[in-house]
Amino acid sequence: MTVTETERWLELLEQKGSRITGPRKAIVELMVDADHALNPVDVFDRARVKYPKMGLVTVYRTLEVLSDLGLVERVHQADDCHMYLRAAQGHEHLLICSCCGKAAYFSGDDLGMLIQRISMESGFSIQGHWLQLQGLCQSCQPKKIQTQQGE
Amino acid sequence: MTVTETERWLELLEQKGSRITGPRKAIVELMVDADHALNPVDVFDRARVKYPKMGLVTVYRTLEVLSDLGLVERVHQADDCHMYLRAAQGHEHLLICSCCGKAAYFSGDDLGMLIQRISMESGFSIQGHWLQLQGLCQSCQPKKIQTQQGE
DNA sequence: CTATCTGCAAACCGTTTGCAGCGTT
């Protein structure tokens, strides 16, 4: 599954006329599998394990390419909006741990009626919506109970 | 209503032990009334009309104070997460124009069931949710139809 | 009168750009 998904990303990259290089392969492999939102430096550190010559600039440039292809997207949190994650597919929404950034997508919201109502009341033409749940993942719950929600 | 709300903000500021100064009054007055998300420079430019000696640094510091008091909050958009707006009250959610930043709060979502389900399925303890609709406000719709969604 | 706030200038730091050399195709 993961191997196939990596392949798919690399093929898309190729189709778009980009070259498949060592640094890009390393970044794609890690982003395909990431279950936490990662900032550019996180990506840099992880990618360097596989590809020691990696430069931070290449991380920025590769994330931009992947983002243009819709494979990766920026994750927004109250304090940090510079993290990246595999993009949502279709109607998925994000559930993210406010402590460690662990993330999972879910689906099943039904906002159709709400959106229609707000559209009528406001006169806006609605293009999209963002729904995101934030909480504490199972491994962060004990930590946070001990420390009363902060360090 | 607006005058009263301005008073309320200033009183809260005072209660917290802060001083009411010219620059702060100017910023509070403008943020209470703002119907568009504003970045620090926008705030600076608008506040300078009322208070010409205003410095940008004071804008940053005042927005932080207001944000700590929960009176103002950061607005997140795909491209720009550094805009501020009067904070949501209670269960309000944001509707924002992706073209001009015009913003309005609405209420009426019922996410309780969804949140409960996701909570069970994921094991996360859910602390909060973000729901935001993005679209084109009435005055931006004509512009964007002409230009096919962008320049 | 004192503590806080202000504006200026400088420091900071994450991100972007310019460029010469390298690697993919």
Added chain:
DNA sequence: AACGCTGCAAACGGTTTGCAGATAG
């Protein structure tokens, strides 16, 4: 062989900090 990609170093720009003087209470 040609063109895109890479890493380095330098530039950039928004935000934060240090500080001396101004000002609210």
